[in-house]
Amino acid sequence: MLMRVLSYLVLPAIILVITAFAWVLFQSAENTRTVMVSDVALSPWDALTGAEITRAAAAVKARHGDDVIITRISLRQPEKAVALAWQQGQVPAREAEMTFRHAGQSFVTNFDLNANTLAPSTIIRGGQPMLSPQGELFPVVEKINANEELVSILAARGVAEGEGLCLPRTIGRFFADKVDVRNARIVRLDCFNIASTGGLGILPTTNAFARPIEGISILYDIDREAIVEITDSYADGNFPPHDVSADEYHNGALETRAPVKPVVTSRPQGQNFSIRGGQIDWQAWQFWLRFDPRQGTVLNRVGHRTPDGLRSVAYEIAMSEMFVPYHDNNAHWFYRAYYDMGEFGFGNMATPLKGADCPAHAVFQDVTLHLPDGAPYKAARRVCIFEHDPGYPAWRHYESLYEGVPGMDIHQSRRATELVVRMVATIGNYDYFQDYVFRQDGQLRIRLISTGVDAVKAVFSQTLADARAAEETQTGTLVAPNRLAVNHDHFFSYRIDMDVDGRANNFSRQKLRAVRQPEGAPRSGIWGLQTERVTTESQAQTKMDARQPALLVFSSADKNNAMGYPSAYQIMMPNIDPLVPALDAAFQRAYFVRNNLWVTRYKRPEIFAAGMQTNQSASWLGLPEYIFDNENLENEDLVAWVTVGFHHVPMAEDWPVMPSKVDEIILKPRNYFDRNPAIDLPN
Template structure:
């Protein structure tokens, strides 16, 4: 049995090392009674409960534990392993539970489908000749499993056909043909053939090239560079990052991808707690086209596939610019071995326009400070879609979470004579015979607040007029309402009234008597238009509202529950909040659902320009004044700087002294 005598980490929240992952698998196999082929779906850090982390001081010893989700002979098991004691502390069989689909299962299922005789026969009727050029995407069959195969670990495979090895194969869907694969048995259990939309033209006629070596690129787009001759402003020690007044720990899980721990903001000489943990914990992508070839689609890209496992190696493209710091991450394979994904996380600084400015018109005198931000990001490619998750940390104490959606729309085939006006609203025709159905993307962010390491309260804030109906004064105010229980806190955005939500300490105040807090300021959002009885709403209850608050519970980690794959029941937030627990003077967790409404356009083809979804956390009463007043003025370049021989000079700074 492999042993880990001492963890090669310095904080109890640091992700498992490669050695710890493999040691955990060895301990699990030695200490349990499983004797078949074990498949490891997750080996990750069993994060210590919040009170334990708060007790930790640098230099303290701590026990490292691994949380394991394993599968053997079609059954699922959970275990907690002590790496210090080389033993299994907890071990449980979970009947009727299906963990997320693993990359190894996806690859094997692809080959199973491509070699299935019945599937090949149906694909050949659609014009497929070279099966080496077929692309297969096994989607979870959640909510739409054939009745006779209920209870099996199923995926439902879609497919496309390329015209050459480097062709964008997604231009040619093999429409109306699906293969249901049992991932335990690794065999096709059913072929669904809904017919060909146009028998005279079963495949769309055009390629959809986008690669630089296959399209003509323009020559009037001049190079833009980001240069930091003195290096970046951050300091990194292992997983700990310090940047200006921010201090945080960078973490990772195979399920969520990027996770932040122990987020603090320095107020003078005091390091003050803001967040204990923050991540995007779940996604739901429902499709609205009633066509039976597409109406079943409802992907949980985090819970069903684990976005962290789909992450890109970010050195392969221009995902970041300037001076960059990359973080490698360790994840387990299905065999229980450790696998390194290099450069999964990118950190860099970028300019984001003006942070603050004022011109004294009587002097004259101008002061300007640029809104530089620290960017920490990862990008996951889940089949056709690419999701870029960005977290921005600002000098003024703000945090912004942003998702950029790009990639290729999931698509289908229409008859050659169909026009865009025939069914606009259900789907768009984006290329000859190619349709892209209407759909939405919902991201749920779990924000475990820890304002000043204290108990907290949650408030709803909106604008309303003051005075009587006959009062001709222009009075209005921001009305703040305490949210006392969970069901009161289930709310949606209201931009017309300027609604936001505030999480504040029950114990600390700023110098002016305002409780120290942060506000969640929503940006553009969207509600789910599906019927309340739909399978989408049942399975993804977290999309029923934008804003949720719960008291901290260590076991409540994922908005749609621990195991959404092939689970038709309502779990997660809707289930937990049935208790309607008190939120007053508690340790609070905010869950924010960020929605994107995607009505496809021809302009989205062949690759979608980014759709952006975001929200902002801002200090509100947390500080006594603007902390970014202390920022120095930066060099500013004039037109003369650009055209002069010495165009690399620093130029004047972004302030003007009095004459």
């Protein structure tokens, strides 16, 4: 009896704990700049300080009132020419870009931090700004889970009050017959059984997504604070079971294997990188690092230090959008196609780095984010920076011709070291590592690591031997009894502003093709390179094809290496194809996935592959707009938009937590140097 009383007392409070998560976790709101390790003068590329955020928010509230919900305050993309002309000691041009909700409308504005002036508030068309976790999503969770009608429906499913948790999802432009998808702020919620599996029955399951309560969806209007519709597809009482194993995986929940003997990475003589404000130097690399609530970690002014100054590689590198569509036309699943970055904020969803997330010797950084009223707060340990040995040498050769010859040093290998800048965002059930990996051979790798919990649908089948299994598994895989992990995609778009030895660059495809040989040649099977100089944005659209390989090369317009080749960097990435028609209702809003690579002329406002606002956005925004004018690309300031990702066909090994899946974009020097830049590594 005591345990039941405790259960009633504690479990309902769990919902309040979740809804108050941001406030409880981030009580350290402050007006100081926390993303940087040392207190130095600001650059054009540093993240906004707490004081700057406060000033920008105050200007908006002075104009519109204190009831605004500020969804994003970011450093506005600086004028590139102005930023590049900036020198240490000068006052940099800095502006804050803000999106906010007021009186049922969405607005965007800019605040000039030097002039202390606020630009006109412009109504956002074609979409809506990302959702505020503390200002919109958490209040929705609190209100919905206390709703008497929903509590009654859950009770009919055998879910006691406080043992069910309904969570919001974005809707895109679906449900236009029920709501104003252009202007109304709408989410749809579905529910999970979070009842305790512990001995005391006090705390909820830690595997919150493991037991979906299938067939219940709540369409909700955030502005009106009103339920539009509750759909219960199993009101007749014949529903898939949700009182199943939660498959807990936390410490103590599983019988673990014997621990391995410690394998330790350390830096007993200190670190080899320096951090000065946002500027980081390591080996010959130099770059600026900032943290953005939408994009997460952003790199600027990436290049190699030389006696003659910085040789640039890229002006800016950052995630541009994520798209995760599920492939199930069930009434409770068809609309699930998430723009995780543009709808929720990759930076906002960043989580503290602990345990195995980073090596113990890493340098951790706090970042500054903001609440819906614009108050800044410190989010602790959101970035880690560390060096590590990748486990293979930077280069190696054994000269076996001279084996056994006295005095000959015939074995040469050099240990490799890499610098990694890491963050992890947890967006619902998935966890995403974003790594920037700097190497001594001049390569820069953008590494996405996907892990977390598969989104599962409750079904009647326990195994493939069950009568309903053939029908129920058409759109996914049984990963546990009564749990179907639904097929879906993960698409990631990165915007890479290439500045290879300056702003004037060219893009070419160096195609590997069979070369016809003259009659009588000893071999007929010879391939060679055919260089295609790409001249327009339309021509630059690139779909990768293993049958027609090509090197994708960005080269300087006026700089050559010692042999006379244009100084260049090559972009390499795995192939991904959307598979579905471009007119699919979900994919219309994510047209960027149609190509593996797009190339555009640099324009200051063109930052996001699917457009500035992706929540409930219109179709064909973003890159289709950017290339509409089909500008010339020869000897111009070029931006590469790279799409990577994978089709996720779930498997039993994904459950209860998916093993880490790695995808990479590689920026590789191609005749940028005169020789192997790692050749001078000491033995």
